Amino acid sequence: MLNNSFQDPGLSHKILNQISEYKKELRIMEVCGSHTMAIGKWALRKLLPPNIQLISGPGCPVCVTPVSYIDALISLKSLTITVFGDLLRLPGSLTTLETARAQGLDVRLVFSPLDALKIAQKQETVFAGIGFETTTPGIAHTIRLAQENNITNFSVLPAFKLIPPALKYLLLADDVEIDAFLLPGHVSAIIGSNAYSFLPAQFDTSGVISGFEPLDILLAIKMIIDILESGKNAIENEYQRVVSPSGNLQAQNIMNQVLYPRDACWRGLGIIPASGLAIKPEFSRFDATQKYDLDISYYEPPSPCRCADILKGKILPPQCPLFADSCSPAHPIGPCMVSSEGSCAAYYKYER
Numbered sequence: 001m002l003n004n005s006f007q008d009p010g011l012s013h014k015i016l017n018q019i020s021e022y023k024k025e026l027r028i029m030e031v032c033g034s035h036t037m038a039i040g041k042w043a044l045r046k047l048l049p050p051n052i053q054l055i056s057g058p059g060c061p062v063c064v065t066p067v068s069y070i071d072a073l074i075s076l077k078s079l080t081i082t083v084f085g086d087l088l089r090l091p092g093s094l095t096t097l098e099t100a101r102a103q104g105l106d107v108r109l110v111f112s113p114l115d116a117l118k119i120a121q122k123q124e125t126v127f128a129g130i131g132f133e134t135t136t137p138g139i140a141h142t143i144r145l146a147q148e149n150n151i152t153n154f155s156v157l158p159a160f161k162l163i164p165p166a167l168k169y170l171l172l173a174d175d176v177e178i179d180a181f182l183l184p185g186h187v188s189a190i191i192g193s194n195a196y197s198f199l200p201a202q203f204d205t206s207g208v209i210s211g212f213e214p215l216d217i218l219l220a221i222k223m224i225i226d227i228l229e230s231g232k233n234a235i236e237n238e239y240q241r242v243v244s245p246s247g248n249l250q251a252q253n254i255m256n257q258v259l260y261p262r263d264a265c266w267r268g269l270g271i272i273p274a275s276g277l278a279i280k281p282e283f284s285r286f287d288a289t290q291k292y293d294l295d296i297s298y299y300e301p302p303s304p305c306r307c308a309d310i311l312k313g314k315i316l317p318p319q320c321p322l323f324a325d326s327c328s329p330a331h332p333i334g335p336c337m338v339s340s341e342g343s344c345a346a347y348y349k350y351e352r
Contacts, residue, residue: 008215015218016047022225026052027177029170029313031163032184033060033341034212040350042214052221055313056346058166058266059184061131061159062086062339063311066265067093067301069130069159072294074100076126081107082116083128086339089332093301113142113156120146120154126288129156134186136160136277137251140258143279143286157288158279159296161264163187164195165275171203176312180224181207182217185239192247193237200233211239258283265298267335268308305334310343317347324352 030036036056039045045054058064070092073081081097088098088109101107110116116127129139139156146154163184170176183196188209199205206227210220220238227234237243255277264276279287288294300308305327306320317323317336327333329345336344 012215012218015215015222019052019218019222019225020049022049022229023051024228026225026228027055027179027313028052028182028221028224029055029057029178029180030182030184031057031059031167032182032186033063033339033343033346034186035059035182035184035210035217036343036346037341037350038212038214038217040346042217043350044214044217045351047218048221054182055178055316056310056343057170057313058269058311060336060339060341060343061135061161062090063307063335063342064161064266064269065090065130065159065335066267066296066298067091068265068296068299069128069157070097072289072296073097073126073128073157074105075294076288076292077105078124079106080119080123080125081105081128082110082119082125083107084111084130085109086341087128087130090335090338091333093299113139114145117142117146117151117154120151122153124153125155126292127154127156128159130159130161132161132163132184132187133190133255136259137190137248137254140254143258143283144254146286147283152285155286155288155291156279157294158259158277159264160259160277161266162261162275162277164191164198165272166266166269167196167199168203169269169272169275170312171199171205173312175314178205178313180205180228182220182224183207183209183235185209185211185216185242188237188239188243188247190248190251192245193235193243194245195247196235199235204233206233207235209235209237209239209243211242265296268300268311271298303333307334307336307344310336317344318352320344324348
């Protein structure tokens with residue numbers, strides 16, 4: 001575990017030399033957008049030997065938000081829609097929230113669901129509830145506050161996603177090749193390292209939870225190599241300064257009070273069983289799907305965009321025919337180019 005050695009060039013060279021001693025082919029998937037950005041920013045792919053490949057998975061919640069979700073938000077013509085910024089330019093089947101706002105839809109950017117709750121004290125407001133386990137507890141807490149304070153003008157359109165079921169989906173897919181996971185630090189701070197015990201137990205696959213400094217990631221890769229060379233799969237935690245075995249129990253309790261597991265639509269991946277969270281019946285008056293009879297079924301409009309293959313780690317962003325041509329951060333076509341933590345956006349910014 002690293003403490004105050006993040007800027008130690010001697011340590012980074014030592015770890016890289018140790019990594020370079022590993023000669024087998026190794027495909028490591030990171031499932032966190034912050035890792036994807038850090039890997040690009042610090043040019044870690046260029047530092048690693050060619051036999052070790054880092055591939056990006058479905059680690060960006062905006063990237064896996066389905067087309068139907070954006071369409072459902074746009075259909076709420078007479079309400080105030082509150083969203084985090086990255087969602088504005090995510091394409092629906094016909095248009096984006098950004099374009100709909102320019103045409104008169106009341107769409108407002110917020111930095112917290114609590115901001116949306118304040119707006120709801122004056123007018124009917126829907127909050128776009130997307131995110132992984134990192135942000136979901138805060139949204140669940142906001143729903144609970146709305147209940148306690150009887151704020152009837154507030155509701156959430158849920159699109160919460162859970163990382164462990166997505167990992168199972170990837171390992172069960174016939175067309176996905178993964179040797180080990182670089183496991184997310186932020187999500188793991190909530191769910192804990194024990195949440196990944198199924199990887200070695202059920203799939204003979206290893207993973208290491210990593211922090212976000214370049215030395216964190218290099219050390220995590222070295223730990224993955226050590227696990228593989230030991231011949232026994234395991235889950236290890238490089239990010240012990242933040243992540244505990246059991247995670248944040250208070251955050252977990254808040255989620256369990258307000259939400260329950262359900263099947264969920266993942267853009268580019270389809271329906272993944274028990275990979276989402278729905279709002280419990282006792283909080284149903286804050287569930288926008290019920291309040292406004294919204295349908296979030298799964299469908300994917302035809303497109304030459306290959307974000308689905310990128311999310312599975314089948315190809316790298318530059319292998320998509322649209323990358324850095326018709327698709328760019330200024331004019332995104334696929335979801336992986338929209339978010340600041342999307343794989344294509346990271347490649348475009350750091351690795352073109």
